Amino acid sequence: MPTIVVEVMPKAELLDPQGKAVAGALGRLGKSRFTAVRLGKRFELTVEGEADEATLAEVRELAESMLSNSVIEDVVSVHVQRESA
Amino acid sequence: MRIGVVTFPGSLDDRDAQRAVRHAGATPVALWHGEHDLHGVDAIVLPGGFSYGDYLRAGAIASLSPIMAEVIAAANRGVPVLGICNGFQMLAEAHLLPGGLIRNDHGTFICRDQKLRVENASTAWTNGYATGAEITIPLKNGEGGFVADAETLARLEGEGLVAFRYLGVNPNGSLHDIAGISNARGNVVGLMPHPEHAIEEGFGPDTPAAMRSGTDGLTMFTSAIAALASV
Numbered sequence: 650m651p652t653i654v655v656e657v658m659p660k661a662e663l664l665d666p667q668g669k670a671v672a673g674a675l676g677r678l679g680k681s682r683f684t685a686v687r688l689g690k691r692f693e694l695t696v697e698g699e700a701d702e703a704t705l706a707e708v709r710e711l712a713e714s715m716l717s718n719s720v721i722e723d724v725v726s727v728h729v730q731r732e733s734a
Numbered sequence: 735m736r737i738g739v740v741t742f743p744g745s746l747d748d749r750d751a752q753r754a755v756r757h758a759g760a761t762p763v764a765l766w767h768g769e770h771d772l773h774g775v776d777a778i779v780l781p782g783g784f785s786y787g788d789y790l791r792a793g794a795i796a797s798l799s800p801i802m803a804e805v806i807a808a809a810n811r812g813v814p815v816l817g818i819c820n821g822f823q824m825l826a827e828a829h830l831l832p833g834g835l836i837r838n839d840h841g842t843f844i845c846r847d848q849k850l851r852v853e854n855a856s857t858a859w860t861n862g863y864a865t866g867a868e869i870t871i872p873l874k875n876g877e878g879g880f881v882a883d884a885e886t887l888a889r890l891e892g893e894g895l896v897a898f899r900y901l902g903v904n905p906n907g908s909l910h911d912i913a914g915i916s917n918a919r920g921n922v923v924g925l926m927p928h929p930e931h932a933i934e935e936g937f938g939p940d941t942p943a944a945m946r947s948g949t950d951g952l953t954m955f956t957s958a959i960a961a962l963a964s965v
Contacts, residue, residue: 659836663836663881664836664839664879664907666836666837666838666839666840666841667837667841669841670841715794715798716790718791718794718827718834720826720832720833720834720881720882720883721791721834721836721881722791
């Protein structure tokens with residue numbers, strides 16, 4: 650069955666305390682080349698039947714209305730995951 | 735007067751909220767997230783806790799539960815609805831209140847007795863306070879940072895919809911030090927601090943008079959009773 654991937658990130662203008670904590674830990678590991686980290690979410694939706702354009706449209710709508718909150722987050726990607734051969 | 739308190743999977747302060755309702759002089763009614771029945775209550779409290787483990791986003795899954803369809807309809811009819819902490823997050827997720835709550839800016843959970851200023855004493859849940867009153871009630875959360883876009887913030891400030899503001903310190907990075915807000919009608923109020931933990935001497939925050947003697951939260955519940963009595 651195909652999988653549709655939805656990626657959600659905290660809005661760029663908002664503070665991301667989780668990303669900031671990870672960036673701090675990288676610094677303590679001596680990896681100070683990596684100056685910033687932002688941490689988001691990836692959803693993998695397994696779908697019955699075809700991942701056709703209508704299904705993608707439905708997932709895009711769900712991504713905006715339920716999987717993300719547009720006040721604090723942005724949907725950055727909705728795409729069909731390639732089947733591994 | 736019957737005030738319902740909704741219990742969700744992961745609610746923690748539902749029994750404290752029921753107790754606060756009783757101390758204020760109303761009858762608490764336990765409501766269940768999985769039902770579509772408000773049992774004819776006159777007002778509703780969405781209590782604190784970690785509904786659904788804060789999965790997806792704090793309050794997000796609870797805001798889609800069966801009872802919330804009825805809570806939203808009741809709120810739109812003018813029924814007083816109070817969201818405390820996780821309940822405030824649910825109200826934001828359900829779009830009954832604008833803005834959103836994000837992780838505290840310092841990245842840690844905070845638990846303290848918090849001083850607030852009552853900015854709007856004309857809502858269903860604040861009419862018993864004087865405008866500008868300073869109160870102290872407990873605050874305990876990990877995701878209490880109130881955010882909204884500039885336009886929404888300007889509207890909240892311009893229309894007097896900021897109900898409570900943090901005093902002294904801003905404990906979580908909330909924009910404009912906002913601790914709680916109301917809708918335009920004034921029947922829906924959400925706040926991060928916990929009035930239900932400051933309703934009875936011996937169990938509240940410390941005051942200059944005596945340890946644990948703070949009862950500043952009780953007025954939120956008596957306000958709702960007064961609002962209902964005046965209808």
